[in-house]
Amino acid sequence: MLFNSFDFGFFLVIVFAMYWIIGAERRKSQNILLLLASYVFYGLWDWRFLGLIFLSSVVDFLAGKALATRSNKSARRWYLWGSIAWNIGVLFTFKYFDFFLENFRSLFGIEASEDYYFWNVVIPVGLSFYTFQTMSYTIDVFRNKIKPTQNFLEFMCFVSFFPQLVAGPIERARDLLPQFENKRTFDYQEAKEGLRQILWGLFKKILVADKLGIAVTMVFNEPEHHGMLMLAYGSLLFFFQIYCDFSGYTDIAIGTAKLFGFKLNRNFKIPYLSVSIAEFWMRWHITLTKWFTDYVYFPILRSRKKITPTLRIFAVIVTMILVGLWHGANWTFVMFGLVNGIILVVERIPFFKNGEVLQKKLYKIPRVLSFIYFFGIAILMSMFFRSNDIAQSFLILKKWFTFDFDSHISSLIGIKLLYLIALIIAEVLTKDKAFPLQELEIKFPKPLRWAIYYVLIFLIIRYAEPKEAFIYFQF
Amino acid sequence: MMRKFATYCLLFFIPVVLGYGIAEYATLRMPSSFKANVDYLEGREDSFENLVLGSSQMRQSVNPEWIQSSTFNLASGDQHHDTDFKLLKGIEDRLPALKTVIFEVSYSHFEIAHNGKDFWKNNFYLKYYGINNFERNVYFKDRLAFLANPPYFSERIVQYYMDGERKEVYNAQGFNTNAFYGQFEILGHDVDKIAAMPNFKINREPNLEVFKTNTSVYFEMLDHLKSKEYQVVICLVPMYKTYHHKKHPDILKRRDSILGVTLKEYDNVTLFDLERDTLNFEVTDFWNQSHLNPDGAKKYSKRLDSLLNTLK
Numbered sequence: 079m080l081f082n083s084f085d086f087g088f089f090l091v092i093v094f095a096m097y098w099i100i101g102a103e104r105r106k107s108q109n110i111l112l113l114l115a116s117y118v119f120y121g122l123w124d125w126r127f128l129g130l131i132f133l134s135s136v137v138d139f140l141a142g143k144a145l146a147t148r149s150n151k152s153a154r155r156w157y158l159w160g161s162i163a164w165n166i167g168v169l170f171t172f173k174y175f176d177f178f179l180e181n182f183r184s185l186f187g188i189e190a191s192e193d194y195y196f197w198n199v200v201i202p203v204g205l206s207f208y209t210f211q212t213m214s215y216t217i218d219v220f221r222n223k224i225k226p227t228q229n230f231l232e233f234m235c236f237v238s239f240f241p242q243l244v245a246g247p248i249e250r251a252r253d254l255l256p257q258f259e260n261k262r263t264f265d266y267q268e269a270k271e272g273l274r275q276i277l278w279g280l281f282k283k284i285l286v287a288d289k290l291g292i293a294v295t296m297v298f299n300e301p302e303h304h305g306m307l308m309l310a311y312g313s314l315l316f317f318f319q320i321y322c323d324f325s326g327y328t329d330i331a332i333g334t335a336k337l338f339g340f341k342l343n344r345n346f347k348i349p350y351l352s353v354s355i356a357e358f359w360m361r362w363h364i365t366l367t368k369w370f371t372d373y374v375y376f377p378i379l380r381s382r383k384k385i386t387p388t389l390r391i392f393a394v395i396v397t398m399i400l401v402g403l404w405h406g407a408n409w410t411f412v413m414f415g416l417v418n419g420i421i422l423v424v425e426r427i428p429f430f431k432n433g434e435v436l437q438k439k440l441y442k443i444p445r446v447l448s449f450i451y452f453f454g455i456a457i458l459m460s461m462f463f464r465s466n467d468i469a470q471s472f473l474i475l476k477k478w479f480t481f482d483f484d485s486h487i488s489s490l491i492g493i494k495l496l497y498l499i500a501l502i503i504a505e506v507l508t509k510d511k512a513f514p515l516q517e518l519e520i521k522f523p524k525p526l527r528w529a530i531y532y533v534l535i536f537l538i539i540r541y542a543e544p545k546e547a548f549i550y551f552q553f
Numbered sequence: 554m555m556r557k558f559a560t561y562c563l564l565f566f567i568p569v570v571l572g573y574g575i576a577e578y579a580t581l582r583m584p585s586s587f588k589a590n591v592d593y594l595e596g597r598e599d600s601f602e603n604l605v606l607g608s609s610q611m612r613q614s615v616n617p618e619w620i621q622s623s624t625f626n627l628a629s630g631d632q633h634h635d636t637d638f639k640l641l642k643g644i645e646d647r648l649p650a651l652k653t654v655i656f657e658v659s660y661s662h663f664e665i666a667h668n669g670k671d672f673w674k675n676n677f678y679l680k681y682y683g684i685n686n687f688e689r690n691v692y693f694k695d696r697l698a699f700l701a702n703p704p705y706f707s708e709r710i711v712q713y714y715m716d717g718e719r720k721e722v723y724n725a726q727g728f729n730t731n732a733f734y735g736q737f738e739i740l741g742h743d744v745d746k747i748a749a750m751p752n753f754k755i756n757r758e759p760n761l762e763v764f765k766t767n768t769s770v771y772f773e774m775l776d777h778l779k780s781k782e783y784q785v786v787i788c789l790v791p792m793y794k795t796y797h798h799k800k801h802p803d804i805l806k807r808r809d810s811i812l813g814v815t816l817k818e819y820d821n822v823t824l825f826d827l828e829r830d831t832l833n834f835e836v837t838d839f840w841n842q843s844h845l846n847p848d849g850a851k852k853y854s855k856r857l858d859s860l861l862n863t864l865k
Binding site for chain 1: 554555557558562565568569572573576694700703704707758
């Protein structure tokens with residue numbers, strides 16, 4: 079069930095009405111309803127993988143309980159690694175097995191035959207999101223940062239909460255679990271904000287991302303037929319497409335959660351306003367960045383007694399390659415991670431007099447220069463991210479240096495570019511808010527507000543392409 | 554607070570629902586091939602001997618008016634073999650006199666992805682023909698017309714209600730006799746201007762994965778047609794000469810090889826190949842590089858009629 083579908087609208091109205099009819103006084107019943115709704119929501123994608131979510135919930139719930147009752151360090155480690163092995167194992171089995179098999183085969187020159195591919199499975203939707211969420215729970219319990227829950231129903235709700243189940247934000251147990259444990263009361267203002275955020279998310283997805291997607295597909299389907307400018311422009315448009323697609327989804331997820339009295343973490347802070355790549359990762363998919371920082375980057379640094387510059391470089395590169403691989407089993411994602419890692423390292427090298435690093439220098443130079451720097455790298459990253467395979471990435475890279483200019487670049491997306499421009503203006507003008515429609519009543523009277531909503535709804539219905547899935551669902 | 558929220562939501566969404574209702578009504582009021590087909594079908598189901606399937610090329614090439622035996626044209630824009638097959642299975646029991654099934658195999662039919670179960674026209678197959686192509690239970694929204702493809706119908710509503718000259722005019726057999734206005738008419742059927750057109754819609758991307766899937770469904774359909782003892786006519790519709798230059802040789806070679814296998818293994822199949830017929834089909838018979846206009850359709854349908862007479 080896609081967020082941008084009639085089905086989801088219908089589903090949401092029904093669950094919302096039932097949830098508040100049950101009422102805040104019957105929290106357990108509300109949780110049962112949310113769990114059922116979440117399983118129905120996921121089951122409509124593919125009911126066969128419901129068992130996997132349930133098993134993940136069981137494994138990490140039991141691991142958490144076992145960790146709480148054991149004081150023996152080595153036993154605790156066994157439980158932790160058991161949980162991690164399960165989660166990584168599930169991820170590897172469903173997401174990376176074919177990739178490693180294929181590369182193993184080509185490395186050792188083993189001929190491909192029809193029956194060699196014995197594990198050609200579908201990747202369960204949202205697998206990387208919920209396994210990371212459950213893994214963080216066990217690690218936090220192990221680190222004594224949180225107390226394990228004793229309530230399996232609440233834990234299952236935490237793992238499968240439908241607004242953020244298939245594409246995040248990746249919530250931590252310390253933030254989300256207590257919300258299932260405590261009473262939720264209906265908040266009129268929050269519910270209003272929730273609806274506004276859903277509307278804004280739909281605008282981003284349907285009017286910006288999907289329209290940009292058509293142009294981007296044209297470029298990346300036949301890169302050999304385009305020149306340098308068109309390929310760079312296509313990559314730039316993809317940067318905005320994936321931003322609007324993913325952050326649009328996140329807005330709908332956060333808005334939906336608000337309707338049920340939940341608060342989810344912010345996942346984007348206008349990433350295209352970044353000055354450096356380090357800043358970009360603090361503004362883009364924030365919950366994933368924090369996850370990797372807490373559970374990969376810092377543990378690598380803490381693994382040695384002394385933190386040397388080499389260890390820092392190693393930690394950054396490894397973390398970023400894993401961030402790339404998290405997105406998918408393809409060398410393009412490895413390259414995406416590696417390029418990011420290298421740039422993050424470069425930004426920390428003290429190139430300048432008095433030992434100043436590039437990352438800091440970028441904030442002192444004229445904005446136009448840092449703008450060129452950031453978007454140059456953003457285009458490179460987007461190109462790797464969007465390419466169908468590594469061969470295509472290198473073909474495009476090669477074509478960038480042919481200096482072969484295209485004359486028809488403006489016709490690639492045409493007038494629809496105005497949606498993107500409108501979005502950028504709205505976001506930049508309201509950059510202190512979580513989304514541009516937030517607290518709209520402060521500045522606009524009701525008739526004007528409603529007019530804005532109606533215009534947005536009209537445009538969304540008018541231009542909605544049939545069945546456009548969200549890009550991040552595949553991760 | 555909850556009541557206030559619900560009241561405001563209700564008040565807010567009333568105009569949205571009303572607006573949608575107007576769009577739905579406007580969509581349904583426009584003439585369409587689906588509506589024209591249903592009018593033609595009703596009461597005549599026992600008499601149809603020929604069933605035409607395929608995409609817009611077949612839709613615009615076969616005018617049943619010029620075919621002596623009773624013919625029902627179920628082709629529609631973008632309709633691929635998987636949808637053809639589902640439609641055939643959904644309607645054949647209602648056509649007891651059916652003898653011949655006519656469908657197309659265009660140059661790139663085997664290397665363009667199938668429609669799948671989410672094809673937007675499924676709403677219309679359900680609404681007008683009662684055929685469920687969704688491969689699941691159907692719901693109220695599956696019968697909504699405007700919602701099936703809002704950008705397309707928004708444009709059509711504007712075109713239809715503002716631009717009277719290009720209105721679709723369907724004959725009694727459900728064929729649009731006013732489909733002249735196209736790229737070629739815009740260029741005044743000027744051969745030089747047409748030859749100078751830099752781009753037009755043609756698939757030049759070989760796709761072996763799609764080829765594998767499509768040929769499998771294609772042979773499954775042929776097996777079904779043989780088991781039901783239907784005569785089959787596979788059409789290669791005329792294309793304008795500039796179209797042929799842009800074909801990808803590998804796609805073409807694979808298509809022709811499949812057709813060769815078909816003729817060898819299915820004795821109920823006849824190939825009706827006018828794809829390169831430049832003698833009978835002139836520039837004025839074309840709507841664009843790959844579609845005929847109603848004049849071209851008249852010629853094509855008459856030729857098809859002659860063939861059908863020989864199959865009796």
